[in-house]
Each structure stands twice: as structure tokens, then as C-alpha cells.
Amino acid sequence: MTYLAKPKLHHPKLPVNRLGYTRRDYEGAVSTLCAGCGHDSISAAIVQACFELDLPPHRIAKLSGIGCSSKTPTYFLGNSHGFNSVHGRMPSVLTGANLANRELIYLGVSGDGDSASIGLGQFAHSMRRGVNMTYIVENNGVYGLTKGQFSATADKGSKSKRGAVNNDSAIDLVTLAIQLGAGFVGRGFSGDKAQLVPLIKAAIEYPGAAFIDCISPCIAFNNHAGSTKSFDYVRAHNEAVNRLDFIPAGGEITMQAAPGSLSEVPMPDGSVLRLRRLSEDHDPTDRTAALNYLRQREAQGEIVTGLLYLDPEPDDLHAHLHTVPAPLNRLGDAELCPGSAALERINAALR
Amino acid sequence: MSLKLERVNDFVVKFANVNGSGSASANELFARSILRMGVPVSPRNIFPSNIQGLPTWYEVRISEAGRLGCRGGVDLMVAMNPQTWTEDVAGIEPGGYLLYDSTKPLPPSQFREDVHVIGVPLTELCNSVYTDPRQRQLFKNILYVGVLSALLDIDVKEIERLVGEQYRGKDALIGPNLEALKLGRDYALSHFDCPIGLKVRRSKALGDRIFIDGNSAAALGCVYGGATVAAWYPITPSSSLAEAFGRYCGQYRVDPETGKNRYAIVQAEDELASIGMVIGAAWNGARAFTATSGPGISLMTEFLGLAYFAEIPAVIFDVQRGGPSTGMPTRTQQADVLACAYASHGDTKHVLLFPEDPRECFEFAARALDLADRLQTPVFVLSDLDIGMNERVCEPLGWDDSHRMDRGKVLGFEELESGKEFGRYLDVDGDGIPYRTYPGSHPARGAFFTRGTTKDRYARYSEEGPVYVDNMERLIKKFETAKSLLPQPEERRAERPARLGAIYYGSTSPAMLEALGALQSQGIALDLLRVRGFPFHERVAKFVAEHDEVFVVEQNRDGQLRVLLMNECGIDPAKLVPVLHYDGAPITARFIVREIAERASLARVTPLRKSTP
Numbered sequence A: 001m002t003y004l005a006k007p008k009l010h011h012p013k014l015p016v017n018r019l020g021y022t023r024r025d026y027e028g029a030v031s032t033l034c035a036g037c038g039h040d041s042i043s044a045a046i047v048q049a050c051f052e053l054d055l056p057p058h059r060i061a062k063l064s065g066i067g068c069s070s071k072t073p074t075y076f077l078g079n080s081h082g083f084n085s086v087h088g089r090m091p092s093v094l095t096g097a098n099l100a101n102r103e104l105i106y107l108g109v110s111g112d113g114d115s116a117s118i119g120l121g122q123f124a125h126s127m128r129r130g131v132n133m134t135y136i137v138e139n140n141g142v143y144g145l146t147k148g149q150f151s152a153t154a155d156k157g158s159k160s161k162r163g164a165v166n167n168d169s170a171i172d173l174v175t176l177a178i179q180l181g182a183g184f185v186g187r188g189f190s191g192d193k194a195q196l197v198p199l200i201k202a203a204i205e206y207p208g209a210a211f212i213d214c215i216s217p218c219i220a221f222n223n224h225a226g227s228t229k230s231f232d233y234v235r236a237h238n239e240a241v242n243r244l245d246f247i248p249a250g251g252e253i254t255m256q257a258a259p260g261s262l263s264e265v266p267m268p269d270g271s272v273l274r275l276r277r278l279s280e281d282h283d284p285t286d287r288t289a290a291l292n293y294l295r296q297r298e299a300q301g302e303i304v305t306g307l308l309y310l311d312p313e314p315d316d317l318h319a320h321l322h323t324v325p326a327p328l329n330r331l332g333d334a335e336l337c338p339g340s341a342a343l344e345r346i347n348a349a350l351r
Numbered sequence B: 001m002s003l004k005l006e007r008v009n010d011f012v013v014k015f016a017n018v019n020g021s022g023s024a025s026a027n028e029l030f031a032r033s034i035l036r037m038g039v040p041v042s043p044r045n046i047f048p049s050n051i052q053g054l055p056t057w058y059e060v061r062i063s064e065a066g067r068l069g070c071r072g073g074v075d076l077m078v079a080m081n082p083q084t085w086t087e088d089v090a091g092i093e094p095g096g097y098l099l100y101d102s103t104k105p106l107p108p109s110q111f112r113e114d115v116h117v118i119g120v121p122l123t124e125l126c127n128s129v130y131t132d133p134r135q136r137q138l139f140k141n142i143l144y145v146g147v148l149s150a151l152l153d154i155d156v157k158e159i160e161r162l163v164g165e166q167y168r169g170k171d172a173l174i175g176p177n178l179e180a181l182k183l184g185r186d187y188a189l190s191h192f193d194c195p196i197g198l199k200v201r202r203s204k205a206l207g208d209r210i211f212i213d214g215n216s217a218a219a220l221g222c223v224y225g226g227a228t229v230a231a232w233y234p235i236t237p238s239s240s241l242a243e244a245f246g247r248y249c250g251q252y253r254v255d256p257e258t259g260k261n262r263y264a265i266v267q268a269e270d271e272l273a274s275i276g277m278v279i280g281a282a283w284n285g286a287r288a289f290t291a292t293s294g295p296g297i298s299l300m301t302e303f304l305g306l307a308y309f310a311e312i313p314a315v316i317f318d319v320q321r322g323g324p325s326t327g328m329p330t331r332t333q334q335a336d337v338l339a340c341a342y343a344s345h346g347d348t349k350h351v352l353l354f355p356e357d358p359r360e361c362f363e364f365a366a367r368a369l370d371l372a373d374r375l376q377t378p379v380f381v382l383s384d385l386d387i388g389m390n391e392r393v394c395e396p397l398g399w400d401d402s403h404r405m406d407r408g409k410v411l412g413f414e415e416l417e418s419g420k421e422f423g424r425y426l427d428v429d430g431d432g433i434p435y436r437t438y439p440g441s442h443p444a445r446g447a448f449f450t451r452g453t454t455k456d457r458y459a460r461y462s463e464e465g466p467v468y469v470d471n472m473e474r475l476i477k478k479f480e481t482a483k484s485l486l487p488q489p490e491e492r493r494a495e496r497p498a499r500l501g502a503i504y505y506g507s508t509s510p511a512m513l514e515a516l517g518a519l520q521s522q523g524i525a526l527d528l529l530r531v532r533g534f535p536f537h538e539r540v541a542k543f544v545a546e547h548d549e550v551f552v553v554e555q556n557r558d559g560q561l562r563v564l565l566m567n568e569c570g571i572d573p574a575k576l577v578p579v580l581h582y583d584g585a586p587i588t589a590r591f592i593v594r595e596i597a598e599r600a601s602l603a604r605v606t607p608l609r610k611s612t613p
């Protein structure tokens, strides 16, 4: 298998964004995933979100672990630096990268095996550190790349394609992320792009740890009857708590009329999150309420999607560490090396 | 009793204490006061993996001749721990001295005929002056320093000055400390014939040398070398390196105008995360390092393979100790050599540096950061507990202000804009080192996807065999290039041509050099080579070829450097004689002399036998 470059011929009438990029400029190599894999829809949503946000592609760094999901950064943002790291450890690599240069946009892509099984520790600690990033788990409840073993997000009682029943409790990454201190927590479904694209846009713009658990059926190993991560099951049980629009700072405000009450959440940079609440009893800025709501709905067998929790006063690791505003990777000898005169004083104090 | 040790500026004092009793600072005060008199000392902490209650020792070798290795044997034992009394008394050299707390009388069977006993009722003296239990404990320690100052003729003014420096800003503590000091000193002066046979005499031997531990020096090297990101997970004996980095950064890396930090330190959740952060930061163009010990290296190995294959700089300090977490975590060894040299899966080999003392810890730390960037690969600095956690007399740290960080082969915006060809894994210069770009450098050029080995010269996905082999061959070429960039070995030739050689590295240095003198006086001529880096410089194999037999002196069981020499230089194992010390205590000159002298005399006998028909 070798790399397949996409033909770069642009249709002259392709729409361009404010930076003059077409949607094509945000795409990557041709996907080698199974046709119909949920992960490809998420890649498409990422492309759309970055295009719509007018992001310069080279200012995004995309990092992933190992798995079908973690392969996807090859298939979007071809002009961005990417890093396919090791299984379950993307969060630490992303954290280090972020420490080196706080000016780039960090996109972490992972799978449910990658983040909830082998990498649960790193997932948890990156959330509690408040690394400024968008962390997307493409959650199919199985290990796709190693052919269909249960992952730690598989629901108790769900059946594998080969008929085995999962007896272990499922880990709910959304609940964990909220408990651990992530500032932005949402859940999407690869089959609902209208909800997913604004969710990703808002997460990217959020200046703190933003986490999206995106249910993404594996059509090869987890799309059968008895699976709780199949297209049919998710469609039947999806309970969207809100629809959101993300309005960047200074951007034009356009809203389609929609049912449900509307609330606006201003972000520190002047942008606005508009939440069209479908469910009146969910307040995403109240951590305890958000957790309660999730539990209640889950008890009803519903998979709640939408923006589930949002800390309106975001914070991030660089703020905690009081780092200089300039990226650390740009500091030179003059700023970093105290020089020989200082060393002489140090020597003198050591006698 | 006949023999009485009479020595000036050349003896060993050992303190036996209980962990957590506050003895550490008193013992250090003792060592420093001798340094202030211009006499080199080398103290060593011997401590258990425990916070309070278990035995600890502090051994100070006083040597005007500058012998800083562990000598073995004790001339004056300060026995403050009843738990270890028997072994402490047994360790004293014949004719040596024993200082103990005589508050409670001990039966004569507890003493040795051939040892001079000095009893001071320390507890009684202390209790007569102090009422607070904590004070009684702390001042008892200062009290014995006072006693020692009289017994050994240490200039009490130096101790008083040190106390003043130590409690600067907490002046209320100075008076009571000086009082305790005087109490002990006066008692000794009025009860014993001072000084005893052992004596400290003011000297100029120390010169301008400094006194620092290797971990602090390495941390300072990271500050000077431009490290901005440090990620670590606490583990003895490496923790103090990361902690010192934080302290020095607080002094030298804060923007004076804004008060903001020009560094980021993260105490990670484990060593996997530490090395992951280092790799992420270095991938993104920052200088980054982590500090750990053996068990941490084990956890890092998957990432180390990735960094090797993806060619990402990383600096790892491995302050070695004995084996696993329940091994000898507070004892010294050089037992991670192979684990680091070949860390990880697939065909991997890594660059290693072996500092001999704190000065080289400083120098190699800064150098490792340059080398990692230049070679785009992990670089290990292998120190150990003996030099990492103990303060050591060494040459002052030096820095050349004309030095600039070597960021290696990086294409920036201008080069990319000018249309310079970029292939992330393309060997443009024929040295195996490709060019890299930092993320975000150019809107349309220079982006690439980082992954292990499923890639071609342009970082495009490929699983083809020839493409893989091509990449692996280039990595070996790069490793060859490394040989000329690393610190070169240091050779020391005997006065007359020698058929025997010895190879050693790291903290073994002072013991080896001391042993050399002793072997010379026994008529054994020995050439020395100190390895300072891996991959080995060509002079290492040449040195072995020039000798009939070469001793490889190390502090591990399996002769790990010897294995590396055999493996990497194709040397006949029969030529390399292992001299191995690995009980957790630092190697001593006495040990090396014994091992080598025995072997050398055997070797001398062999040809005789051969010539007899």
C-alpha cells in the first residue's frame, strides 16, 4: 500500500473562504479506511469546520495515537504537520507540542481503544491539565484496526460480531471529561454532520481543553444487531440536547429559525456560542447539572448528543505555568542562556 | 592498645544516623567546614528507601591529595545509631576512633580492643540545656559537630560562618546553633587530649574548585543549554535534577519585565507521559528533557523507539541506581547501559554520554541538547546516584559566551520559500542526517506527516520493503556520523609501554585514578581509556587492539559496557577482562587494585609456565 495523492485540480467555481482557500485545501490523502466507516464522516466534518472557520491549514497541528481512527489525520488537512504517535499516548505528545508553541491550533484524534483502554491515564491527565486543544475520540466501541475486539467503551451486555457478550462496565468518556475538569465537553454522531460541524468549530475556538466523544460506527466489526454503537441503534436512541451555531468574533450572525429556546454564551475572545436548546432541562454551564442530566438520560437508554458542558471561564495549561506569551520554541540564546558572568557567580557561591 | 592512627588531611569519617533525625544538615556542615579550610572532601550519603526511622550513613573522605573516590574502611566512626552499632564498630580500621553517646553506659563487650573510644554524654548534655524534644534531637547533631571540631582541630570560625550563612534571614536560629556547637566543643576540649591522631590542617589544595552535586549541575547545564520544556516523574535518585531545574529557572529564566516564565515544567503522571511530552515538544522545535532512573527507562522504551525511527530529538537523564523499585533504589550502579543503548523494539541504538563528575554533568547536559538537535535522535546522559546525589569537589563550571545553540538541520520559512527541496527523510548531505521543519513554518511547503518507519524519503506512507531498508541504512549512517560528534575518549598512558589496559567510565573515575597510582607502585603498568560516549569513537577499538588484555571496570554484574564493546566493535571477548563491582556501594580503589593486581600477577605467571617444557 502506498500513499495516494488526491488530484489537486481545483474547479474554478469552488467556493473560497476568507483566506482564499477552497474546501479542497483542507483535505488530505485519499482514505484507506473501509468504505462507509464512520471515521471518514468525522474527517469530512473536520475539513468543513476548518474551512468554515477560515483557519490557515499550516497553523494546525494534528496528532493521533494508533488505530483506524488515529490513521485519519492523513486523510484531512494535508498542509498541516501531523504526528501518528504511539497507542494511547497522543495526549502527552500533544501536551509537549503545545508547551513548545502555544500559537498553533492543536487537534488530537483518537479512538475509544486508544483513549479509554490503553490510554485512559493520559486522556484523564490531559483533561485535568487543561491543555488547549480539541480532542476528538472516534468512538466505535471496538478495536477496528486489530479486528473487532471489545474496547472499554463497549456497553455492558453488547454483543460482538462473533457473538461474544461484553460483561464489563462501559467507560463513559464524556462523564469522565466533565469530572476531570475539561472546559468544553460534547458528544456527536458521525452520521449527524449538521450537529457535528458546529460542535467541532466551537471546540476549536474554545481556549482550553475541549473534548468531543463522537460515536462512529465501525461497519466492519460493530454495526450488527446487538451492538450499541451501530448506525441503527444510535439513530434510534440519539437524544440531541441542543443544536448549536458558533459565531466567531466579529463574524456575521446568521441563524436559521429553529424550535426550542435560544441561549447565547459569549466566549472570552468575543465570539458567541448560540445554543438552541431542544431539551429545556439541560444547562450546559452547570457541571453538576450536566452530570445529573447525562445519568438520567442514560438510564432511559438514550445517547445524549450536543454540547453537554461548557465552562464559560476557560483556563489553560500555559496560564497555570505562567509562560511567556511568545512560543517557547522561538526563544533564542539571549533569552535562555544566563551567560558566563552569571556562572562565575554561581561558582563563587559553591565554594 | 598499641596502634593509633595518626593522619593529617587524609582520613575517613563516617556518621551512622537514623533517617529523619535532622542529622543531614549537621553532617554537611561538618564536611563544608573542612572544605572552607581548603582541604578537598568527598562525602557520600548512604540512605535507605525510607523517610523516617531506618539507618542512614554519611561518609566523608578527607583527602588533601584530592582522592575523591570511595576509599573503603573508616578511621573515625560517629556512631549515633544503636541499631547499627555492631556493624559500625566492626567497620573501623585498627587503631581508628569511635565517637559515641555515652549517656547510657555500655558494657565493654560492645567495644573493640584495637579502637580508641571517645564517649561524650551527648543526650545528657543536650537535655540539660534544651527542653523541647525536637530541639533536643536537632541540637544533639550540632553538638557532635562541636565535639568533632575539637577532636580534629577544625577551625571553629569556619563552622560559625557557615551557620551564619545557612540561617541568613532566620537570625533567631543562629544563636542557639552556635551555643550547641560551643557546648560540644568545650566538652571535648576539657575532657580529651585534642586533637586526636586525626587532624585537619588548613591547605591550598582545594584551589578554586567548587562543591556541587551532579543533578544540580546537570540541571544548570539544561538552563545553559537552552532547554525550555522539562517533563518528569519523581524517582530517586533523579528527582533532584528536575527540582533543581525548577529552582534555577526561577532564578534565571523569568522575564524581568513581565515576571513570566521562559520555561515549562510538568510533573507528568508517569514516565510514559514524561517522554511523550518531551518528544512532542522537541517535534515542535523546543529543547526538552526528562530525568529518570532505571524503572522509568523501562516505561519509556516504546516512545524511545518512535523517537529513534521518527528522528525526534530528546534528552534523557538516567541517574542510575540498583535495579527495580524494590531493588536497591537508593544505592548506586551503572546497570542501565544496555537498557539505554538498545532501548525499544526493532533495530534501535541510541547515543549515550557518560559524565564522570558534576562538572561533566553540566557540560554534557548542554551538549546533549545540541547533539539531540543535530542528530535528531534521543540522547541519554547516564550518570548515577554516586555523582548525581552526592556533592563532589570539581573544577568550576565553565561557559563560552560565543557558544550558540546548535539547532541542527532545520528549514525555516525563508529556505522553504526560496524553493529549497524538502524531503523529511532525504539524505541531502551524505551524513545520514535529514532536514526537518517545525510545524507552522510555511503556508504551503514543508508540512509532513510524522510516523514510525512506514514512510519513504518524503515522509509519504509506504510499507514497501526496499523503502524500509533504505531508511534503516540511512539511520545507521547517521549513527556513524554521531561518532565524530560525541565527546572523545580520554587516554592516559603509563610511563613505560604497557601490555595491559583498562577501560572505565562515569563515576568510576576517581577510584580508577587512585587505583592506577597504587598499581604503579606495585610495578603494574596500565594504560587507561575513559569512554565518554556511545557509539564508541574509533580510538576505543584501537586502544583494545594495542593491548594484550584490557580490563573493563564497571559497576554492574553483567559487564554491560564490555558487552557493548564486543557487540559494536567486534572485539574478542577473551581480550576484555571484566572487573565488576555491584553491591550498591560505590566502587573503591582498593577493590580495583585487588582485582587487577591479582589478574596481572596471574598473567605474569602464565608465560613462565609456557616456557617450562
Ligand SMILES: Cc1ncc(C[n+]2csc(CCOP(=O)(O)OP(=O)(O)O)c2C)c(N)n1
Pocket (backbone or CB within 6 Å): A066, A067, A068, A069, A070, A087, A110, A111, A112, A113, A114, A115, A138, A140, A142, A143, A144, A145, A146, A151
Ligand atoms: C502498545 C501497543 N499495543 C497494541 C497495539 C495494537 N493495536 C493497534 S490499534 C489497536 C486498537 C485501536 O482501537 P481504537 O483506538 O478503538 O481505534 P479504532 O481502530 O477502533 O478506530 C491496538 C490494540 C499497538 N499498536 N500498540
Ligand code: SF4
Pocket (backbone or CB within 6 Å): A032, A033, A034, A036, A037, A038, A039, A068, A069, A140, A144, A145, A217, A218, A219, A220, A221
Ligand atoms: S475496521 Fe471499522 S473502524 Fe476500521 S476502517 Fe473499517 S469500519 Fe472503520
Ligand SMILES: [Mg+2]
Pocket (backbone or CB within 6 Å): A067, A111, A112, A113, A138, A139, A140, A141, A142, A143, A144, A151
Ligand atoms: Mg475503536
